[in-house]
Amino acid sequence: MSAVNKVLIVGGGIGGLCAAIALRRKGIEVDLIELKSEWTVYGVGIIQQSNVVREMARLGVLDGYLDAAYAFEDVAIYGPAGQQLARIPGQRLAGPEYPANVGISRLALHKVLSETALELGARVRLGLSVESLADQGDSVDVLFTDGSRGDYDLVVGADGLFSRVRHLLFGDSYTPRFTGQAVWRYNFPRAPQIDHLANYQSAEGNAGLVPLAGDLMYLFLTSHEPSNPWMDPATLAEQMRQRLQGFTGLIGELRDQISDSSQVVYKPMEVVFVDEPWYRGRVLLIGDAAHATTPHLGQGAGMAIEDAIVLSEELTGDGGVEQQLQRFMARRFERCKYISESSILAGDKEMQHDREFDRIGLVKQMLARTAEPI
Structure with a gap:
């Protein structure tokens, strides 16, 4: 019998839902709790690069949302006026029948992931979190915020940047740090020439x-x-229009169309990295709870998705929970640390206005690293 047969996942975001799907496909019983009483996500998009497309295909969900997504091959980097500086061909890591990259709205992705998790038999409760965790050695006794209790072979904290599970494990040892930057997002009708990921660089x-x-x-x-x-x-x-003043070309044209403040999604960049094993006993952190980084390389959600798949593989492998989680860490720690540090570095160089920084080289290196098997 497997050492882990019943798992509690705390957090119903991308990482938590992918973990629920991956574990259910392996026959592991899953309870998932989500703090929000209304299971919603904010309505902007997400980039899934080649490594993420590969893992979503392995997870068995990619076909479920390709029709609602935009498939594309290349990444291009431009100057502030739109002059092309580099074009990086995509890699079809999921196989020749699938695209190299995918852009999809978070709403569309959440719909497919949540429906798949429920169809596979994950039990979901909303408006709920964990009050306390008591590791009994062979199980974890969980007290929920509604006063109910549960007993689990493993608890997975997929509850994001301000993780309650991380606080229960590590106290205040790891708290999010503001990097000095923020990210702004706004939806538009797609321009015909935007059939790829177009990145524009300026001094600002x-x-x-x-x-x-x-x-x-x-x-x-x-x-x-x-x-x-x-x-x-x-x-x-x-405010968003003001911060786009250094751009001309297509970005400049779009800037003047940003008029509805209610549709602007503004988010300060905050990061955290648990620089030791992400588990204690039978409680484990994945995704942003363990390694939240900046969006500069577009890999934050991708690392959470990879975490989920690797966890399902290791929990159905040989040995006890300690051995399984040690193998999980061996496969995830350095890869996630590289993405975290490289993403933060790119942001730091932006703030320093470092014109010598080779951002194109960093992107190419990242794509090569993430193309490697997980």
């Missing part, structure tokens, strides 16, 4: 256009916000 920040569907794309922008100021929601459109 980094912008990009990501196709999400035949008729949809989103614009993202990183900006230096050293004091982490509070942003009046009513002024977000104006």
Whole structure:
């Protein structure tokens, strides 16, 4: 009999849902709890690069959302006026029948992942978190915030940047750090020429256009916000336009169309990395709870998805829980640390206005590293 037959997943985001799907496909019983009482996500998009497309195909969910997504091959890097600096061909890591990269709205992705998890038999409860965890050696006694209890072979904290599970394991040893930057996002009808990921570099920040569907794309922008100021929601459109003043060409044209502050998604960049094993006993962290980074390389959610798949493989392998989690860490730690440090480095170089920094080289190196098997 496997050492792990019943798992509690704390957090119903991308990492938690992928873990639920992966574990259910391996025959492991799954309870998933989500703090939000309404299971919603914010309505901008997500980039799934070649390594993520590969793992979503392995997870058996890629076909379920390709029709709602935008498949593309290349990544291009441009100057602030739109002059092309480099074009990096995509790699079809999932096989020749699948695209190299995918852009998809978070709403569409959440629909497929949540429906798949439920169809596979994961039990989901909303508006709930964990109050306390008591590791009994052979199981974990969980007290939930509604006063109920449960007993599990393993607890997986997939509860994000401000993880309750991480706090229960490590106290205040790991707390999110503001990097000095923020990211802005806004949806537009897709421009015909945006049939690839288009990244625009300027001395003031980094912008990009990501196709999400035949008729949809989103614009993202990183900006230096050293004091982490509070942003009046009513002024977000104006603030985003101001921070795009250094761009001309297509980005400049789109800038002037940013008019609805309620549709601007603004997020300060905060990071955390647990620089030791992400588990204690029978409680494990995955995704942003263990290694939240900046969006500069577009791999944050991808690392959570990879975590989920590797965990399902190791929990159905040989040995006891300690051996299984040690193998999980051996496969995940250095890879996630590389992505975390490289993403933060790219942001630091933006804030320093370092014109000598080889961002194109970093992107190429990242794509080569992530193409390696997990």
